[in-house]
Amino acid sequence: MAASLNELNRRASELKAAGRIDEALVAFRAIVDIAPGNAVVLHNLAAAFGDAGRDKEAIDWAGRAITAGITAPETWLVLARAQIADGNAEEGKRAFLEALRRRPDDPTAQKEFAQLVWMLTGNRAAALEKLDEAIAGDPRAIDLRIIRAQVIGQSGDASGEYEEILAALKLGGGNQPYLEMAASNSALAAGDASASLAHARAAASGVPTDPAVNQALARAFLAVGEPIEASRIASRLRAQFPLDQSFIAMQATAWRLLGDDRYHALFDYDRFVAGFPLACPAGWKSAERYVDDLIDALDRHHQYKTHPFGQSVRHGSQLPSINLIDDPVLKAVGEAVRGPVEAYIAKIGVGADPLRIRNRGGYKLFSIWSIRLSSSGYHVNHVHPQGWLSSACHLRFPAPGGDSDRGGWITFGEPGVPTKPSLAPEHVVAPRRGVMVIFPSYMWHGTVPFAGEATRLSIAADCVPATG
Numbered sequence: 001m002a003a004s005l006n007e008l009n010r011r012a013s014e015l016k017a018a019g020r021i022d023e024a025l026v027a028f029r030a031i032v033d034i035a036p037g038n039a040v041v042l043h044n045l046a047a048a049f050g051d052a053g054r055d056k057e058a059i060d061w062a063g064r065a066i067t068a069g070i071t072a073p074e075t076w077l078v079l080a081r082a083q084i085a086d087g088n089a090e091e092g093k094r095a096f097l098e099a100l101r102r103r104p105d106d107p108t109a110q111k112e113f114a115q116l117v118w119m120l121t122g123n124r125a126a127a128l129e130k131l132d133e134a135i136a137g138d139p140r141a142i143d144l145r146i147i148r149a150q151v152i153g154q155s156g157d158a159s160g161e162y163e164e165i166l167a168a169l170k171l172g173g174g175n176q177p178y179l180e181m182a183a184s185n186s187a188l189a190a191g192d193a194s195a196s197l198a199h200a201r202a203a204a205s206g207v208p209t210d211p212a213v214n215q216a217l218a219r220a221f222l223a224v225g226e227p228i229e230a231s232r233i234a235s236r237l238r239a240q241f242p243l244d245q246s247f248i249a250m251q252a253t254a255w256r257l258l259g260d261d262r263y264h265a266l267f268d269y270d271r272f273v274a275g276f277p278l279a280c281p282a283g284w285k286s287a288e289r290y291v292d293d294l295i296d297a298l299d300r301h302h303q304y305k306t307h308p309f310g311q312s313v314r315h316g317s318q319l320p321s322i323n324l325i326d327d328p329v330l331k332a333v334g335e336a337v338r339g340p341v342e343a344y345i346a347k348i349g350v351g352a353d354p355l356r357i358r359n360r361g362g363y364k365l366f367s368i369w370s371i372r373l374s375s376s377g378y379h380v381n382h383v384h385p386q387g388w389l390s391s392a393c394h395l396r397f398p399a400p401g402g403d404s405d406r407g408g409w410i411t412f413g414e415p416g417v418p419t420k421p422s423l424a425p426e427h428v429v430a431p432r433r434g435v436m437v438i439f440p441s442y443m444w445h446g447t448v449p450f451a452g453e454a455t456r457l458s459i460a461a462d463c464v465p466a467t468g
Contacts, residue, residue, distance in 0.1 A: 005031065005034065005035055005038070005041065008027070008030075008031050008034070009028075009031060009041070009044060011027060012024050012027035012028045012031065012044070012048075013044075015027055016048055016051060021048065021051060021052045022052075024048050025045075025048050025049065025052060028041075028044050028045040028048045029045060031044070031045075032045050037068060038068070039065050039068035039069050039070035040065075040070065042061055042062075042064045042065035042068055042070070043061075043062070043065040043070055043072070043074065043075045043078065045061045046058050046059075046060075046061035046062035046064075046065055046075065046078050046079075046082075047074075047078050049061060049082075050062075050078050050081055050082050050085075053085070053321060053324040055082040055083075055085045055086040056082075056086060056326070058078060058079075058081075058082035059079060059082045059083060059086060062075055062076075062078045062079040062082065063079070066079070071102070072102075073098075073099040073100075073102040073103040073106060073109065074099075076095050076096070076098045076099035076102065077095075077096070077099050077108070077109055077112075079092075079095040080092045080093075080095035080096040080099060080112075081112075083095060084116065085320075085321070085324075086326075087301060087303060087325070089116065089119075089120055089303050089304070092116065093113075093116055093117070093120070096109060096112065096113040096116065097113070097130075099113075100113060100130055100134075104130070104133065104134045104137065105134055105137070105138060105141060105144065107143045107144060107147055110130065110131050110134060110144060110147055111147045111150070111151075111309075113130060114127045114128065114130070114131055114147070114151045115127070115151075115154075115308055115309045117129075118151065118154075118155055118306065118309070119304040119305065119306055119307070119308055119317065120304060120305060121305060122305045122306040124151070124152070124155040124156075124157075127151055127155065128148065128151055128152075131144060131147060131148055131151065132148070135148065140171060142168050142171060142172050142179070145164060145167065145168040145171065146164075146165070146168055146179070146182060148164055149161045149162075149164030149165045149168065149182070149186065150309065151309070152164055153186060153189060154309040154310065158186065158189040158190040158191070159190045161186045161189065161190070162183070162186040162187050162189070162190040162192070165179065165182050165183045165186045166183065169183060175206050176206075177202070177203040177204075177205075177206030177207045177210070177213060178203070178207075178213075180199045180200070180202040180203035180206070181199070181200065181203040181210075181212060181213050181216045183195075183199040184196045184197070184199035184200040184203060184216045184217075184219075184220055185216055185219070187199055188219060188220060188223055188417070188418060191418075193220065193223035193224045193418060193420070194224065196216075196219070196220040196223060196224075197217075197220035197221065197223070197224050199216075199220075200213070200216045200217040200219075200220040201217065203216065203217070204217050211237055211240065211241065214233050214236070214237055215233075215237065215246065215247070215250065217233055218230040218233040218234050218237075218250050218254075219250070219417045221233070222250075222253060222254065222257070222415070222417055222418070222419045222420070223417065223418040223419060223420060224420060225257075225419075225420035225421070227253075227254040227255075227257035227258050227419075228254070228258065230250065230251075230253075230254040231251055231254035231255065231258065233250075234247055234250040234251035234254060235251060237250070238251060242354075243358075243388075244385050244386075245383050245384055245385050245386070245387055245388075245440075245441040245442035246383055246385040246442075248266065248354050248442035249383045249415075249442045249443070249444060250417075252266045252267060252442070253415045253417070253419060253423070253444075256423060257419060257421075257423070265353055266353065266354065266355075266440075266442065266443075267412070267413060267426070267443060269412060269413075269426065269427040271348065272348065272355060272439055272440050272443070273412060273427065273429065273437065273438075273439045273443075274343075274344055274347055274437070274438055274439075275340075275429065275432065275435045275436065275437045275438070276339065276340035276343045276344060276435065276436055276438070277339075277340070277434055277435050277436070278290065278291065278336045278337065278339065278340060278393060278434050278435075278436060279335065279336050279337070279338055279339030279340070280336070281332035281333075281335040281336050282332075282335065283328075283332065284332075287336070287434060288434065290329075290332070290336060291395060291433065291434040293329045294329055294330075294333070294336075294395060294459070295395050295396055295457060296329075297327050297329035297330055298319065298322070298330075298370050298372070298395070298457060298459070299372075299457070300327075301319055301322070301325060301327065301330070301370075302317050302319050302370065302372045303317070303319075304317035304318070305317065312379040312380050312381075312382040312446070313371050313373065313377070313379055314377060314378055314379070314380060315373060315374055315375075315376050315377035315378070316371055316372055316373035316374055316377040316455075316456075317371070317372050318369060318370070318371055319369060319370040319371075319372075320367075320369045321367065321368070321369065322368055322369055322370050322459065323365070323368050333368060333459065334365055334368070337365070337368070337391070337393075337436060337459075337461055340391070340393075340436040340438060341363055341389065341391075341436075341438065341461075341463055342363075344389065344438040345359060345361065345362075345363060345389075354440075354442065355388075355440045355442075358388055358465045359465070360465050360466050361466070362465070362466030363388075363389065363463040363464065363465060363466055364463065364464050364465070364466055364467065365461060365462075365463055366386065366387060366388075366461075366462040366463055366464045367461065367462050368459065368460070368461040368462075369459070369460055369461075370457070370458065370459045370460075371456075371457075371458050371459075371460065372455050372456070372457050372458075373408075373447075373450075373455060373456040373457075374455055375450070375451055375452055375453065376449050376450070376451065377449065377450070377456060378446065378447045378448065378449040378450075379445075379446045379447040380416060380446055381411070381414050381415060381416035381444050381445065381446035382416045382444070382445070382446065383416065383441060383442055383443065383444060383445075384441040384462050385441075386441075386462070386464075387441030387462035387463065387464065388440075388441055388462075388463055388464045388465055389438055389439070389440065389441060389462070389463040389464075390438070390439060390440070390441040390443075390445075390460070390461075390462050390463075391436050391437060391438040391439070391460055391461050391462075391463075392410055392436070392437050392445075392458055392459075392460045393434065393435065393436035393437070393458055393459050393460070394408075394431035394432060394433060394434075394435065394456070394457075394458050395433065395434065395457045395458055395459065396433070396454070396455065396456065396457040397431040397433075397450075397454070397456045397457075397458075398450050398451075398452045398454040398456065399452075399454070401451070401452075406428060406430075406448045407448050407449060407450025407451060407452075408431055408447060408448060408450040408456050409428050409429060409430055409431065409447065409448050410428065410429045410431075410437060410445060410446075410447055411425035411427070411428050411445065411446050411447065411448060412425060412426060412427040412428070412429070412439070412443055412444065412445050413425050413426030413427055413443075413444055414426075414444055414446065415444050416444055416446070425446075428448075431456075436461075441462060
């Protein structure tokens with residue numbers, strides 16, 4: 001029986017790894033029917049429900065696995081993530097603490113717990129507390145020290161992050177290409193372009209074909225004023241990964257510095273940036289009524305004080321996967337954005353450039369989320385590497401303080417990496433209630449910080465071409 005269960009689990013896991021999550025759920029559920037008291041089998045089903053975004057079922061089956069006697073911290077991680085996604089951050093926090101009690105040196109659990117505490121409190125010291133305890137127990141744990149550096153950097157201290165990475169490099173000794181890459185990125189964020197290039201070169205000497213290392217090298221070349229070298233690297237990366245939007249943005253930035261006309265074909269704001277009102281989903285009398293309800297729903301579900309790690313938002317909260325939340329208003333959001341996206345696809349047409357060459361007349365919603373910014377909040381300039389079309393739809397925003405006040409506006413063209421010389425935004429779009437601004441995912445974009453008591457509430461979506 002054990003061998004048979006192992007084989008069934010292997011097949012179900014292969015389905016999940018292949019992205020065939022619905023089939024995987026059926027397979028894992030069938031295994032539970034065979035061995036309903038097996039704690040590992042119960043855990044596997046809980047994890048599959050978590051991967052499918054079916055959070056309540058993940059919570060249920062993780063609880064059953066724990067009741068059945070499973071001792072692995074991974075089950076507590078499944079439970080923590082599902083509870084957080086289900087809107088119960090405090091319960092998720094307790095589950096994370098149980099996972100860390102069982103395995104305090106788990107880098108994944110430490111990072112996710114630190115991020116949760118940071119988002120709930122905005123307190124860096126509180127976010128680092130459990131991580132520092134684990135490092136005190138194992139001072140040579142380089143992976144934990146790297147996470148500590150990331151927490152420091154993502155909570156606003158770029159120089160502190162770089163110092164932590166340097167300490168980890170010293171502790172590791174020898175050839176550490178990925179640590180050198182991390183040092184290159186953190187040095188760049190801290191404003192030391194020369195050091196960034198030195199670290200990137202050291203990383204590339206160890207793993208010369210690694211795309212992330214080469215991207216770090218290209219960024220460093222942009223920062224020190226060598227766009228020709230950056231363009232050469234970006235060109236190779238685009239040949240290897242033609243759909244990665246970050247490599248398109250990198251080469252476009254080099255072209256802009258070089259005065260190459262190919263830049264303007266990519267960053268054609270008149271042609272490729274456009275706004276369309278949200279559609280009215282079934283069940284609402286008007287799009288305006290839907291926007292009213294959408295604002296109310298999002299305000300109910302935003303539960304954090306500040307931003308997550310690794311995202312563009314600063315001084316605000318992010319609510320991911322809003323279409324998967326068990327709320328009829330949020331479940332209708334896919335229908336509301338369909339009209340704007342279809343109108344945009346029809347507007348841009350087809351062509352040979354990286355945007356229009358992928359236009360097959362349809363799309364698939366890749367992800368959709370919400371941002372709520374407070375006073376002084378903004379988005380750093382960024383792109384969406386896995387997207388095709390990206391967007392932002394303002395729902396609530398502060399009233400302008402005067403004709404020249406652009407607080408909360410979307411900016412386009414200013415790179416999210418340092419350049420020499422520095423490059424300013426080229427295009428701005430004023431917020432309009434219920435209007436979705438759509439643009440290529442490779443296009444640098446951010447927002448202008450705003451002042452005042454009002455919050456800026458928006459939704460954003462990434463789409464990829466239809467597969468059919």
